[in-house]
Amino acid sequence: MESKFWNEEIETMPRKQLEQLQAERLRKTVEIAMGSKFYAPKFKELGITPESIKSVEDIKRFPFTTKNDLRATYPFGIASVGLDKVVRLHSSSGTTGNPTVILHTKKDLDEWADAMARSMYCIGLRSTDIIQNTSGYGMFTGGLGIQYAAERLGALTVPAGAGNSKRHVKFITDFGTTALHCIPSYATRLAAAFEEEGINPRDTTVKTLIIGAEPHSEAQRRRIEEIWGAKAYNNFGMSEMCGPGVAIECQEQNGMHIWEDNYIVEILDPETLEPVPEGELGELVLTTLNREAMPLFRYRTRDLTRIIPGDCPCGRTHRRLDRFQGRSDDMMIIKGVNTYPIQIEKILMQFPELASDYLITIETIGDNDEMTIEAELKQATDDFAMLQNLTREITRRLKDEILLTPKVKLVGKGVIPQSDGKAKRVVDLRQNH
């Protein structure tokens, strides 16, 4: 009989044994990270040596790592191995300051492909499946990360890439694609493209969707499943950890199993950085246990989530993360792109016609997340064309910066609401926030 598991031993490992494996891998990871110019001095100062790691509890002795650390050491400053061992780099979609670069050795790529293949297997995908990837192939990990994993699984893989819905429709129809990897908003857009061709998405061969990289609600998932007549599974990855393949829902669809043989999971109070009681909301902090080129210790993801208490009926012992409830910083995720209000502010402040107040509103219009930016005009003018050009120019410059096209609205004084004298910058009206 076919196994329910990609790697039964690991996936169903009793907790105690799993924690021993984690401690062992943490020791190994410390050994590797002694080669990092970034970590080595910190370890020395804190007395962290491979021999000093007795259990997974020792993680509390480690310093935190933040996205700013990655920026400050751009591009190769955190590397634990020489570049001769590095075979690939990926870069984050964020556009504030330096991008972040994540390095991979051959083994890292191998482990990553295996983890994501395990995730695919977990949701019922097999070598008989035809998996079409709608993520961009390039610096974004959703392209190559899914590709290598689907190949590892043995599935026929269609690297169609981002955009061009008509082409996706044709490929799905012609090749008999059974599974799609996409961001949730694209799942609905692609369904609309089918309807334009007079095809009901429910009549296609697609039976499974892997959705992720964009926050979405349970209602949104159910809607995607309804439109497609298929199962949609929430998938979690982040380039700092490797990419897709960090955690995924099993067929119970109740929380994402995070592969704890690869990561130490902590849920901490973002203020005190102390652990929250199990089951309570906090910031997800991750330590890589199976990476060589660039291990990261206690990486602050800024994503707010909780551990779903209790055992999962699927038999996997790796704990489950609940849907993300937002961020402990002000990062906004729109259409899979990460944006910070400060990036928008920086652009607006380049226009002498604008005063300092602005308001970013994000809402779901139809199937898409749309961003509206209200910017306060400094003074009136009788020049109508100037205001139109100004709106266009602001839109263009913002698009260059944040890679999304916002709707720009000029407003007069006092229109932007003030709370406690301090301007509110972001209003997120999406139902999952």
Added chain:
Amino acid sequence: MKTIKQISIFLENQQGKLGDILTALKNDNIEIQAASVADTTEFGILRLITSDQTKAAGLLSAKGHLVSLNEVMAIQVDPTTGAFADAVDALTAGGVSISYLYTFHKDGKLVLIIRPASLEKAEEVAAESGLTLVQGWE
């Protein structure tokens, strides 16, 4: 220069905005003689000729509206068929390009409020064509 003052007020498309402006003027006994709105779906400009432009501009500014006082040309013609067309024809023939125009009736005459690309040029052409320029009313 023979011009009159016009008030231009920035209008964000927000319910009640126009009402606020008109009520403020009414409460201060300022008479609106002519009004014109240019708009897109996102914003508009309300242009007004009132009985007291300086007072109106000050009042609306104080209420937090974005207001600009600017110069436009006012041509007075007889309210007869064709007079409007003749005036515009004369300006066009003289090479004046018109950004926008609106009209109102006052003291039995038709007044054309015109924002030309160049006020100097328009004034010159208007004078040559024998058009009557208004510099304000008492």
